[in-house]
Amino acid sequence: MDKQVFEALSAATLPEKLGGNTVLREKIGPDFSRWSVKEVGDGNLNLVFIVSGDRGAAIVKQALPYVRLVGESWPLPLKRSYFEYHALKRQAARDPGLVPEIYFFDESQALIVMEFLTPHVILRRALIDGRQLPKIGRDLGLFVARTLFRGSDLSMATREKKTDLALFADNIELCDITENLVFSDPYFEAELNRHTTPQLDPIVAELRADRDLKVEAQRLKHLFSAKAETLCHGDLHIGSVMVTDDETRVIDPEFAFYGPISFDVGMLLANFWMSYFSQSGHENAPSARDGMRTYLLDTVEVIWETFRTEFAHLWRTERNGILYQASLFEARNDPFGAEQALDIVIDEIWREMLGFAGVEMHRRILGLAHNADFETIVDPDRRAACETRALKLGRHLAVNRHHIHSLKDIRALAERLQKE
Ligand code: SR1
Ligand code: MG
Numbered sequence: 001m002d003k004q005v006f007e008a009l010s011a012a013t014l015p016e017k018l019g020g021n022t023v024l025r026e027k028i029g030p031d032f033s034r035w036s037v038k039e040v041g042d043g044n045l046n047l048v049f050i051v052s053g054d055r056g057a058a059i060v061k062q063a064l065p066y067v068r069l070v071g072e073s074w075p076l077p078l079k080r081s082y083f084e085y086h087a088l089k090r091q092a093a094r095d096p097g098l099v100p101e102i103y104f105f106d107e108s109q110a111l112i113v114m115e116f117l118t119p120h121v122i123l124r125r126a127l128i129d130g131r132q133l134p135k136i137g138r139d140l141g142l143f144v145a146r147t148l149f150r151g152s153d154l155s156m157a158t159r160e161k162k163t164d165l166a167l168f169a170d171n172i173e174l175c176d177i178t179e180n181l182v183f184s185d186p187y188f189e190a191e192l193n194r195h196t197t198p199q200l201d202p203i204v205a206e207l208r209a210d211r212d213l214k215v216e217a218q219r220l221k222h223l224f225s226a227k228a229e230t231l232c233h234g235d236l237h238i239g240s241v242m243v244t245d246d247e248t249r250v251i252d253p254e255f256a257f258y259g260p261i262s263f264d265v266g267m268l269l270a271n272f273w274m275s276y277f278s279q280s281g282h283e284n285a286p287s288a289r290d291g292m293r294t295y296l297l298d299t300v301e302v303i304w305e306t307f308r309t310e311f312a313h314l315w316r317t318e319r320n321g322i323l324y325q326a327s328l329f330e331a332r333n334d335p336f337g338a339e340q341a342l343d344i345v346i347d348e349i350w351r352e353m354l355g356f357a358g359v360e361m362h363r364r365i366l367g368l369a370h371n372a373d374f375e376t377i378v379d380p381d382r383r384a385a386c387e388t389r390a391l392k393l394g395r396h397l398a399v400n401r402h403h404i405h406s407l408k409d410i411r412a413l414a415e416r417l418q419k420e
Helices: 014-018 022-028 080-094 123-128 136-150 158-168 172-181 198-208 211-226 261-282 290-317 326-330 335-366 380-399 407-419
Strands: 036-039 046-052 057-063 071-075 102-106 111-115 230-232 241-243 248-250 257-259
Touching (some): 022 102, 022 111, 080 102, 211 380, 261 407, 326 335
Antiparallel strands (some): 046 057, 102 111, 241 248
16 A cells, blocks of 8 residues: 555455555454455544454544545544544553554554454443443543543653643644634534524524623633643543443544643533433433433542542652642641642632533534434424533533532532423
């Protein structure tokens, strides 16, 4: 295969194009004429193939030079594959076992060959189906704490961090997508917006006229663009997580960038709250999914508590970067100084995290990129009822984030909205 000229693969061309690759032959089987290939990509951007053969299987993920969801009219650079590769490498080092193993990366073809996860399914699909996964709360809480702490100035050597910051600073186009699609478009009549439920028109008009909400969304955008604190996954929704009852894997960090620690945490929790409100659109009888709803709110609490506890543990045991150096406090024989600083740092993450969660809930209903939790609810009245509750909680989180002090309060509001 010509290393210089990019060529999009298809199920038909893949065996011949990649059949000479020694890594693939070893993983899949030496005779590529016996490989079977299935394109399974259902995301917004890329091609994803499962390639299987006599020896085993692998995933081949290839970026396209445009946004798959929209088409060639929206070009998007292939280099996102390079950022995904580098992010996966760093995440594997920072929280071993939580991301798929990479077998091979070809920069010119924007192609990553990686472990085929089976019998894993996408977490979003599992939650729509009403499945309760016992390990995800703890696994995801640890993942965010470890990757976000260990990718920051709290942990990294300053030269290494600044070099890495420069590397990921070039992921401009994908940050641009988030800057527009998450923080701005939902709050005015942007061209790409689509809300598929006309019953939402009145609340959409209300939100777009809400000055406090728009100001908060821009303050959050300011944090997103300016607070280069750590290497974020950048698109940590429940479609970026694959699960079995025993295993959790985080995939797809092509939106990786240096941003606020709170960003990934907020995106993740928002997706559990949306799943919570979508459940009544998938149940056959009222209260049929009460257990699932309780599980989802419990999982939010497990994620946050695990994140907080692990972050505090890493703060006490691995704080070797340029921030809040232990020597600063120890020299003064002040063991409580670092604990006081930790409380302040966690409190700031909490307040930012709530805001990011709020705008993520809005953009998945009002913007371009929707999620299947709501989209697969066939009855538009039921869908509108579910989406309205999510929009209301999102508004509360974004606007009142400085006055919300516990997940118990958010739980009470979510349960109240659910009964409306
Ligand atoms: C044009 S890309 C739309 C969305 O898909 C990705 O998964 C990100 O969430 C992005 O915002
Ligand atoms: Mg993705």
